[in-house]
Amino acid sequence: MTELKGRPDTPLEVEEAPMDEAEGLVIVSRSFGRQTWDRFRRHKLAILAGVVLLIMTISFWAAPALSPYGFEEITPDFNQGPSLEHPFGTDDIGRDLLVRTFKAGQFSLLIALLVAVLTTVLGAVVGAVSGYFGGAIDSFLSQVINLFLVVPSFIVLLVVAVKWGSNPTGIAVLLALLLWTSIARVVRGVVLQYKEQEFVLAARAAGAGSLRILWRHIIPNTFGPIIVNATLLVGVAIILESTLSFLALGVRPPTPTLGNLVDAAKGDIDSDPIRVLIPGGFVVLIALCINFLGDGLRDALDPTTRRVRE
Amino acid sequence: MGEQRLLEVENLSTSFTTEDGIVRAVSDVSFHVDRGEVLAVVGESGSGKSVMAMSLMRLLPKNAFVTGWASFEGRDLLSLSEAEMRKIRGRGMAMIFQDPMTALNPVFTVGNQIAEAVRVHQSVSKPLAMKRAVELLDLVGIPEPGQRVDSYPHEFSGGMRQRAVIAMAISNDPQLLIADEPTTALDVTIQAQVLEVIITVQRATGAAMLLITHDLGLVAGVADRVQVMYGGRVFESGDTRDVYYGGNNPYTRALMRSVPRLDERTSDRLSSVPGTPPSLIRLPRGCVFWPRCEFSEQVCRTTEPELIQCGTDHVSRCHFATTLPEFEYGARLGA
Numbered sequence: 001m002t003e004l005k006g007r008p009d010t011p012l013e014v015e016e017a018p019m020d021e022a023e024g025l026v027i028v029s030r031s032f033g034r035q036t037w038d039r040f041r042r043h044k045l046a047i048l049a050g051v052v053l054l055i056m057t058i059s060f061w062a063a064p065a066l067s068p069y070g071f072e073e074i075t076p077d078f079n080q081g082p083s084l085e086h087p088f089g090t091d092d093i094g095r096d097l098l099v100r101t102f103k104a105g106q107f108s109l110l111i112a113l114l115v116a117v118l119t120t121v122l123g124a125v126v127g128a129v130s131g132y133f134g135g136a137i138d139s140f141l142s143q144v145i146n147l148f149l150v151v152p153s154f155i156v157l158l159v160v161a162v163k164w165g166s167n168p169t170g171i172a173v174l175l176a177l178l179l180w181t182s183i184a185r186v187v188r189g190v191v192l193q194y195k196e197q198e199f200v201l202a203a204r205a206a207g208a209g210s211l212r213i214l215w216r217h218i219i220p221n222t223f224g225p226i227i228v229n230a231t232l233l234v235g236v237a238i239i240l241e242s243t244l245s246f247l248a249l250g251v252r253p254p255t256p257t258l259g260n261l262v263d264a265a266k267g268d269i270d271s272d273p274i275r276v277l278i279p280g281g282f283v284v285l286i287a288l289c290i291n292f293l294g295d296g297l298r299d300a301l302d303p304t305t306r307r308v309r310e
Numbered sequence: 311m312g313e314q315r316l317l318e319v320e321n322l323s324t325s326f327t328t329e330d331g332i333v334r335a336v337s338d339v340s341f342h343v344d345r346g347e348v349l350a351v352v353g354e355s356g357s358g359k360s361v362m363a364m365s366l367m368r369l370l371p372k373n374a375f376v377t378g379w380a381s382f383e384g385r386d387l388l389s390l391s392e393a394e395m396r397k398i399r400g401r402g403m404a405m406i407f408q409d410p411m412t413a414l415n416p417v418f419t420v421g422n423q424i425a426e427a428v429r430v431h432q433s434v435s436k437p438l439a440m441k442r443a444v445e446l447l448d449l450v451g452i453p454e455p456g457q458r459v460d461s462y463p464h465e466f467s468g469g470m471r472q473r474a475v476i477a478m479a480i481s482n483d484p485q486l487l488i489a490d491e492p493t494t495a496l497d498v499t500i501q502a503q504v505l506e507v508i509i510t511v512q513r514a515t516g517a518a519m520l521l522i523t524h525d526l527g528l529v530a531g532v533a534d535r536v537q538v539m540y541g542g543r544v545f546e547s548g549d550t551r552d553v554y555y556g557g558n559n560p561y562t563r564a565l566m567r568s569v570p571r572l573d574e575r576t577s578d579r580l581s582s583v584p585g586t587p588p589s590l591i592r593l594p595r596g597c598v599f600w601p602r603c604e605f606s607e608q609v610c611r612t613t614e615p616e617l618i619q620c621g622t623d624h625v626s627r628c629h630f631a632t633t634l635p636e637f638e639y640g641a642r643l644g645a
Contacts, residue, residue: 206479208396
C-alpha cells in the first residue's frame with residue numbers, strides 16, 4: 001500500500017483475491033476427532049499416562065482371572081514375603097496379595113468411574129438448567145451448589161459413610177453427592193458464557209427454539225470441559241475412596257480396595273513395608289496418570305487452539 | 311402498491327429499563343420496505359439502527375419495551391406468538407450479523423451449521439441438507455465447496471466466514487435480509503467483495519434487504535433508498551439520489567463530509583461530525599442534533615422538528631430542511 005495517491009478517477013478494481021490458498025499453506029480440513037487426536041498426541045506425558053493407565057486397567061482384570069488363587073481364597077501360607085508363588089506375598093490370614101491388590105484396583109477404578117458418571121449426569125443437568133434458564137431457577141440452584149460448598153463435606157462424609165459407605169455402590173453414590181457441584185459450576189459457567197454468544201443469537205434469528213439451541217449449540221460446547229473435569233474427578237474419587245477405606249469407613253473387607261489393603265497392612269509397616277507400599281503406590285500412580293491425562297485432554301478438546309498446518 | 315409492500319413499520323419505539331434510567335433507543339420510527347428493494351439504514355453507533363432491526367425480529371432481551379405497529383407480509387409482527395415468530399425468523403426475515411468470528415459455532419463444521427439452519431424450517435434428511443449447504447457455499451463464492459463444508463469456522467478466513475454466514479442467512483429463501491453492519495468487522499480489502507456477494511445473492515434470490523451500516527460510501531452504489539437515523543429517530547429518508555444530492559439535512563451532510571475521499575488533494579485532517587452522539591437516557595430538548603449542528607438556531611433548542619417533505623418520498627427532520635444552503639458534497643460521493 002505504498003502507492004495510493006493520484007488517479008482519482010480510476011475506480012478501484014475489485015478482484016477475486018485468492019483466499020487462504022497461498023502455496024504451502026493449504027489447510028486440509030480434518031474431522032473434529034482427528035484434530036483432537038493430533039493435539040492430544042503432542043502431549044507426550046498424557047500419552048504415557050494413558051498407556052500406563054491402560055496397562056494397569058488391563059492387568060487389574062487379567063491378573064485375577066489368570067491367577068490360580070481367588071481374591072478371597074485363604075491359603076495355608078500366611079504372612080509371607082514375596083516369592084515366586086506369591087509375588088506380592090500373602091496377608092495375615094493367607095490370602096494372595098497380588099490377586100487382592102489387582103482385584104482392589106478393579107473395585108477402586110469401578111467406584112471412581114461410577115462416581116464420574118453420576119457426578120457428570122447430576123452436575124451437567126443442574127448446571128445446564130441453572131445457566132440457561134437463569135433468573136429464579138439459577139438463584140435457587142446456585143444457592144444449593146453453594147450450600148454443598150460451605151458444608152464441611154468431608155466430615156459429613158465421615159458420618160454418613162459409616163452407615164452407607166460399606167459397599168462399593170454406596171460409597172460411589174456418597175462421593176458423587178459430594179463432588180457433583182464442581183461439574184455443575186463448570187457447566188453453568190460454560191452455558192452462561194455460550195448463551196450470550198452471537199451464534200446463539202444467530203440461531204434464534206434463524207428460527208431455532210430454546211431446546212434446539214440448548215441441545216444443538218450450547219451442550220456440545222460443554223463436552224470438552226465436562227470430559228476434562230470428569231477425568232480429573234476420577235483421580236479425586238480414587239484418593240477419597242482410598243482415604244475413607246483406609247479409615248475403615250469405606251468399603252469393608254473381604255471386598256478389597258486399594259485403601260482398605262493399606263489399612264489392613266498398616267500394622268506391619270515395619271516388618272513388611274511392601275504390603276503398604278504396593279497398594280499405596282497404585283493409588284498414587286492412578287491419580288497421577290489421570291491428572292496428566294486430564295491436562296492433555298484439556299488442550300486437545302479446545303477446538304479454538306491453534307490448527308495444525310500440513 | 312399494496313402487493314409491493316413487504317414490511318411496513320409505523321411509530322416503532324423501543325426503550326430499555328436499565329439501572330441508570332430508561333434508554334429510549336428507538337423513537338417513533340416509521341418506514342417501509344418493498345419487495346426486492348434495498349433500504350440502507352445509516353447512522354452513527356447508538357443511533358438505534360440495530361435495536362430497530364432486533365425489535366422487528368423480536369430478539370431483544372426481556373428488559374426491552376417495544377411499542378408501535380409492524381406488518382410483515384400482512385402479519386402483525388409485534389403481536390405474533392413466539393412460536394409463530396420462530397417460523398418467520400430465518401424463513402421470512404433472516405439476519406446477517408456483524409462479526410463472523412462469533413456468529414458461527416466453533417464446535418460444528420460450517421456445513422453442519424448451514425444444514426442445521428436448513429433443517430430448522432424444512433423437514434429434509436441430513437444428507438440432503440448437506441447437499442444444499444454445498445450449493446449455498448458455492449453460491450456465495452467459496453471455492454471447492456464440496457470440501458469446504460467439512461471445515462470448521464476457525465479454518466476459514468474472516469471473509470469466508472462472512473460468506474458462510476450469508477449462506478446460512480439465505481438458506482431458507484427469506485423475503486427480507488437484514489444485514490447488520492455486514493462488512494464492518496472485515497478487512498477493508500475484502501469489504502467490497504463481501505458486499506458484492508451480499509448484493510449478488512440478494513438480487514439472485516429476489517429478497518428485499520435492510521442494510522444497516524454507518525458507512526455512507528459503502529451504500530451509495532447499492533441502496534435504492536436510504537434512511538438516516540440519529541438519536542433513535544429517522545432524520546432523513548428518501549431515494550438514494552435525493553438523499554445524497556439533496557443536502558436537506560444537516561446531520562446527513564455532516565456524515566457525508568466524514569467519508570474519506572481519494573480525490574481530495576488537501577492535506578487537511580479527516581472531517582468528522584463534531585461532538586459525540588447524545589446519551590439516549592438524557593436526550594437534549596428540542597432537536598436531538600442541535601448541540602452538534604452547524605446550522606442550529608434558537609428554535610432548534612426548544613422545538614423538535616417534524617419530518618418535512620422535501621420531495622416525492624423524501625423527508626428530512628430539520629426546521630430548515632428546504633432552506634439550507636447549497637451542498638455539493640453528496641453528489642460527488644458518486645451515488
